[in-house]
Amino acid sequence: MPYDPGNVFARILRDEIPSDRVYEDDEVVAFRDIAPHAPTHIVVIPRGEPPTSPAELDDADAPWVGRLVVRASRIAAEQGLAHDGYRLILNCGAHGGQTVPHLHMHILGGRPLGPLG
Numbered sequence: 619m620p621y622d623p624g625n626v627f628a629r630i631l632r633d634e635i636p637s638d639r640v641y642e643d644d645e646v647v648a649f650r651d652i653a654p655h656a657p658t659h660i661v662v663i664p665r666g667e668p669p670t671s672p673a674e675l676d677d678a679d680a681p682w683v684g685r686l687v688v689r690a691s692r693i694a695a696e697q698g699l700a701h702d703g704y705r706l707i708l709n710c711g712a713h714g715g716q717t718v719p720h721l722h723m724h725i726l727g728g729r730p731l732g733p734l735g
């Protein structure tokens with residue numbers, strides 16, 4: 619799928635839409651989800667025009683995807699979630715519940731999240 623520069627995360631990156639940022643560096647921006655599913659719900663997004671979903675990843679993406687996971691776990695720790703635990707999610711496509719076509723990782727925590735599903 620071609621990247622849509624009008625998607626909501628692209629607009630957040632360009633500061634066309636305000637966001638409650640909790641972390642940013644040269645590769646990623648992390649902000650609080652506008653419709654949280656847990657007491658702490660943060661979305662971590664790569665800067666630029668990444669693949670639209672996990673389905674588009676290939677081996678060449680492994681280094682930055684790995685760093686995305688490491689960043690997310692560090693942000694979770696900074697948010698005080700490390701002791702009790704948290705969930706990292708990459709949604710993919712319609713059945714995965716993905717609504718924004720800019721690959722991203724959710725951090726959910728702050729309460730027992732229970733089983734998947």
Ligand code: 5GP
Pocket residue numbers: 626635637638649650651652653654661709715716717718719
């Ligand atoms: P997805 O469902 O694609 O995995 O995740 C997209 C997430 O982006 C959803 O949890 C949704 O609540 C969040 N979201 C959509 N629009 C906005 C927005 O304008 N600001 C923020 N902070 N989050 C948004």
